Amino acid sequence: MKFLDEYRDAEKVKILVxxxxxxxxxxxxxxxxxxxxxxxxxxxxxxxxxxANINLIHGPGCPxxxxxxxxxxxAISLAQKKDVIFTSYGDxxxxxxxxxSLMKVKASGxxxxxxxxxLDAIRLAKENPDKKIIFFAIGFxxxxxxNAASIxxxxxxxxxxxxxxxxxxxxxxxxxSLLDSDLIKxxxxxxxxxxxxxxxxxxxxxxxxxxxxxxxxxxxxxVDILEGILxxxxxxxxxxxxxVNQYKRVVTKDGNLKAQETIYSVFEICHRNWxxxxxxxxxxxxxxxxxxxxxxxxxxxxxxxxxNEDERCIAGEILQGLKKPNDCKLFSKDCTPTKPVGAPMVSxxxxxxxxxxxxxxxxxx
Amino acid sequence: MCLAxxxxxxxxxxxxxxxxxxxxxxxxxxxxxxVDFIPDIKxxxxxxxxxxxxxxxxxxKEALNQxxxxxxxxxxxxxxxx
Numbered sequence: 001m002k003f004l005d006e007y008r009d010a011e012k013v014k015i016l017v018x019x020x021x022x023x024x025x026x027x028x029x030x031x032x033x034x035x036x037x038x039x040x041x042x043x044x045x046x047x048x049x050x051x052a053n054i055n056l057i058h059g060p061g062c063p064x065x066x067x068x069x070x071x072x073x074x075a076i077s078l079a080q081k082k083d084v085i086f087t088s089y090g091d092x093x094x095x096x097x098x099x100x101s102l103m104k105v106k107a108s109g110x111x112x113x114x115x116x117x118x119l120d121a122i123r124l125a126k127e128n129p130d131k132k133i134i135f136f137a138i139g140f141x142x143x144x145x146x147n148a149a150s151i152x153x154x155x156x157x158x159x160x161x162x163x164x165x166x167x168x169x170x171x172x173x174x175x176x177s178l179l180d181s182d183l184i185k186x187x188x189x190x191x192x193x194x195x196x197x198x199x200x201x202x203x204x205x206x207x208x209x210x211x212x213x214x215x216x217x218x219x220x221x222x223v224d225i226l227e228g229i230l231x232x233x234x235x236x237x238x239x240x241x242x243x244v245n246q247y248k249r250v251v252t253k254d255g256n257l258k259a260q261e262t263i264y265s266v267f268e269i270c271h272r273n274w275x276x277x278x279x280x281x282x283x284x285x286x287x288x289x290x291x292x293x294x295x296x297x298x299x300x301x302x303x304x305x306x307x308n309e310d311e312r313c314i315a316g317e318i319l320q321g322l323k324k325p326n327d328c329k330l331f332s333k334d335c336t337p338t339k340p341v342g343a344p345m346v347s348x349x350x351x352x353x354x355x356x357x358x359x360x361x362x363x364x365x
Numbered sequence: 366m367c368l369a370x371x372x373x374x375x376x377x378x379x380x381x382x383x384x385x386x387x388x389x390x391x392x393x394x395x396x397x398x399x400v401d402f403i404p405d406i407k408x409x410x411x412x413x414x415x416x417x418x419x420x421x422x423x424x425x426k427e428a429l430n431q432x433x434x435x436x437x438x439x440x441x442x443x444x445x446x447x
Contacts, residue, residue, distance in 0.1 A: 001371070001391070002371065002373070002392075003371040003423050004370075004371065006432055011439070012436070015436075015438055015439040019438060034367060035366065035367075036366070036367050036368055061367070063366045089366070089416070116416065116417055117417025117418070118417070119384070119399060119417055120417075138366075139366060139367075140366070140367060142366075142367040142369070142415055143415065143416055145402060145420070146399075146418040149384065149399065149401065153383075153384060156383065192367060194367040194368075194369050194413070194415060194420070195367060197421045198420060220368075223435070227435070248424065248431065249423050249425075249427040249428040249431065250421055250423055250424070251421075252421070256420060258401070258402045258403075258404065259402045259420065262401075347366070
């Protein structure tokens, strides 16, 4: 497939690995912020190809993993209401709430449907005027433009049976909160290429300047990630801390201005609680007042549920890069992708699921 | 979650429709994709698609330059090894 196969080419992987190996690198921590990159690193076993001194730390960039348990409980409560068709991206269906998951209530008769695009939810609203369609809008800046566009389309087509449960989060405040933490020392960051496709790279420049840390905006294929690591390592060795765009074929400095405008015409910034990380100021997006008639939280009675996290799960520390998935006592025993305790084991981009699927068996015991 | 896949725009379904939709070919799989965020999109161009929306074009020239740079590094290293 064009623009994918070239970036999975073994020859190019080898040459990048040789270049990284030829550097005299001291022990360094590089965090890949994005869960899709974590997935690629584990799937292609890239850590095995790197010098032992390069420690890759898996960041919190999985919107599924960081959706608070209370929000999952709200989604489940809404999905069980009469005359509701609850729609969600597939990633969210198996995420455990306090007592249930969307998949379990679907099995008990709730009308929960997995959709590919928010426009599918719009189509369902048009086709089912006697039902209330609720769309679970999760995601980072990558997904927020599409989520916002669905509300604008609903407004334009005068839909009165389309509602959105918004649980969207922003990457820059989360990155800053990690860099403010004394718990972990990061020497470089790989910034998420598809978030930057929308946002542009200015925020990366501000962070690399302020925190004196090299940031490489990186794509998602093995060649991209290795080149991102090579660029980071070279910067660390020469004591530089710039933002470099490795993913120029897709990411521009300004990003997609039309997509940004769409996000902020519908949503506004708010404080947001991240599962495992706690509240991060100005890190969420909520629906603006002028669109409140589409806001599921304002138009439905949501039964309050007591949220309980399994205290044995160390998802919070894993999402902050403080621990690796196989440091968890539950990992691959009481917690597996088919019987998950924490969200990072459910989402295919969660670090726990990536370790479970791609690590050698003898490393698990 | 932030997965985006490159595909080739093979047809703009209706220039004036809202949302503006295009047929995008992903290696033989054709999907209808919203192209509202790329007003100047043309047939034949590649786009990165996420949840049914094209987020940006893929710049072919940048991709070629990047791949060429990696291959050039390979040549240099091979010469060193001789």
